[in-house]
Amino acid sequence: MKNKIDYKIIPLGGVGEIGKNMMVFENNSEIIIIDAGMMFPEDYMAGIDFVIPDFSYLYEKRNKIKGIVLTHGHEDHIGALPYLLREINVPVYGTRLTLGLAENRLKEHSLYKKAKLVEINPRDTLDFNNFSIEFFQVSHSIADCLGIAIKTAYGNIIHTGDFKIDYTPVNNEYLDFYKLSSYGEEGVLLLMSDSTNVETRGYTPSETNLKESLLKAITTAPGMVLVTTFASNIYRIQQILDVCNKIGKKVAILGKSMEENIAMARRLGYIDYPQSIIVSPKKITESKRKNVVILTTGSQGEPMSMLTRIANDSYPYISIRETDTVILSASIIPGNEKTVTRVINRLYRKGAYVYYEGYEDLHVSGHAAQEELKLMLTLTKPKYFMPIHGEFRHLVHHAALARSMGIPKERILIVEDGNIVKITDEKIEIDGRLDIDNVYIDGKNIGGIEEDILATRYKLAQDGIITIIIPISIENHEIFNPEVISRGFVNYKNTDLLEKGKSLVFNLVREHVKKYGYQNLNWENIRNKVRKELRKFLSKEIGESPLIVPVIIEV
Known part of the structure; x- marks a missing residue:
């Protein structure tokens, strides 16, 4: 059996x-x-x-x-x-x-x-x-x-x-x-x-339905056109190249993944286009801008993508002008909405016309x-x-x-x-x-990043950080007035607030020293107490809860 x-x-x-x-x-x-x-x-x-x-x-x-x-x-x-x-x-x-x-x-x-x-x-x-x-x-x-x-x-x-x-x-x-x-x-x-x-x-529309829409958008654009899609979307890339070849536009390919994938797909026979339509971005002169389509990555607003770099004016050879058109030919993946929207807003501020999901969408x-x-x-x-x-x-x-x-x-x-x-x-x-x-x-x-590290990073990004330094004399156990260093904390110029916070910490540490004696102090307990009470104070006063790092220095 x-x-x-x-x-x-x-x-x-x-x-x-x-x-x-x-x-x-x-x-x-x-x-x-x-x-x-x-x-x-x-x-x-x-x-x-x-x-x-x-x-x-x-x-x-x-x-x-x-x-x-x-x-x-x-x-x-x-x-x-x-x-x-x-x-x-x-x-x-x-x-x-x-x-x-x-x-x-x-x-x-x-x-x-x-x-x-x-x-x-x-x-x-x-x-x-x-x-x-x-x-x-x-x-x-x-x-x-x-x-x-x-x-x-x-x-x-x-x-x-x-x-x-x-x-x-x-x-x-x-x-x-x-x-x-x-x-x-x-x-x-x-x-x-x-x-x-x-x-x-x-039903989901056919991929081939997109060709006429791309043709119309690129043909009627008054200035340079920039199209961004996933570098692996070989069908979409082929359709963009076909449109450009049909109407006599030059194409500049930007982005490492876009360049590599197009080269690979062409070598394997999945993409076909005449080499004559390709132009280097370094050779796009002022007089030729209207006749050029930039094909690049960045449809998800990735910080280091070519689209984001161009939107931020951090790419040396191409900039966006008022007559230019930008086409985001991709769906926005859930979780990327804010980054994509940020890039779209930057493009609009430069005067560009932008096609994107939910508004004159050129994507299926x-x-x-x-x-x-x-x-x-x-x-x-x-x-x-x-x-x-x-x-x-x-x-x-x-x-x-x-x-x-x-x-x-x-x-x-x-x-x-x-x-x-x-x-x-x-x-x-x-x-x-x-x-x-x-x-x-x-x-x-x-895999070395744990959830608590992400939580700390997020808190830093949201509310900033306050480092409070508490000096204590080794010789006579005198507690000196704490110093505050902050980064990303919106109320860092609020002198009255910070002085109240320093006073709170000073009194708290002094009471601990007085109650338990210097030799019997548990420094970790004091740091935790400082962190807890200062956070509670700031939350009550201004409704914020920055990351607090207490540092006790024996001097």
Whole structure:
């Protein structure tokens, strides 16, 4: 009699949030990892470059891991790959463009030569001991996207990846309706479906619809045009290049990732344009500005991106003028609203005309809206359903959509990062949770940033810092008048307030010395008391609570 096989699905990222998509599929003896993405930091994550999943669960199981499967090449699906391969060097499976984008990331980390990259195509299969994987083509906002069918002893498990149903896709990369319907006929045990656009009614427009809008905006612009999009959005980049070539505009490509991705995609045959339309930004003279389109990065308001640098006048070769047009051809990722808005306002102050999400939007989503999500449910006819890729509200709305399509509530699983979904021959259920955290990337520091450090940074940014220095004589134990040094504290010029604070601290320390005697003092207790009482005083007087650092100096 064969040993009973139990399967587990564990999302390490991408459920209950937008970004850092990563999922573990595990059985008794094998593990396959689906995607390894990053996430942009939220406002409270001061100083953090980006966030990646917690890989700690995988370290003790590295001998079981058979490979990493990449559904497509967006950063929220491949951005954490270099950090994972540092620890667990296993084969990486992906389509040609996806591996090309991953290759650029791995080269940045000097990992490319060590990596085992294996090219796959739609309808290819990978066979393992207790399951097999078949890939099917999906439409998205980037070329070469895949969904995954995992064939287990108990039935088919479908992972859609990011998808939309586009009937006129760029490069004719249609969703593989035949395969999906055939899985539905065979029987789908579990469907895991993209939830990003579940709040949008109807259908997501086709990527090809955008070309005419881009053509009109660029043709009618009175001055120079700057277009920003994701450097991995190869379809969008091709359409912008096509428009410029058609109307005789020159294109200047700015930004390391944009330059590298375009060069890679052109080498692999995913982008095509005549070299004659490309111009160096250093050669854009005053008389030629109107005939130039700048293609660059920065659609999310990243501080070091080219768009932000240009908006801040910190890029030497290009500046924004009153007649210029700026097109942000990308959705704003949740959490980036403030940084994007800040850049847009700077551009408006310079007199530019700006296209952005919510106002004359020149972007279409790569994610399925409600009617497309219903069609996916209809094609696959799953026994169980698990919404993925979205914030918690997206998962709840997608679950409600599935119920409206006839899937019973008890067969719908709403999970979050770390939940363990157990699959047996009898049922699918949530069976525990891993203790996992976000891993923060801060320069070269990986995972060494704890939540309390982020809280301290946020407090510093919000309310500033006060350092209060309390000198005490070693010889006669006399307490001298404290000194105050502040940074970022809005009331630093309020002399009366600071004098009252210094007096409070002076009296507090003097009472402690008098009560306990100098030799018996617990300096840590005194510092904590100073911190607590001074914070209480400032909160009462001015309603602020800066970070307080008491320093006791024996002199």
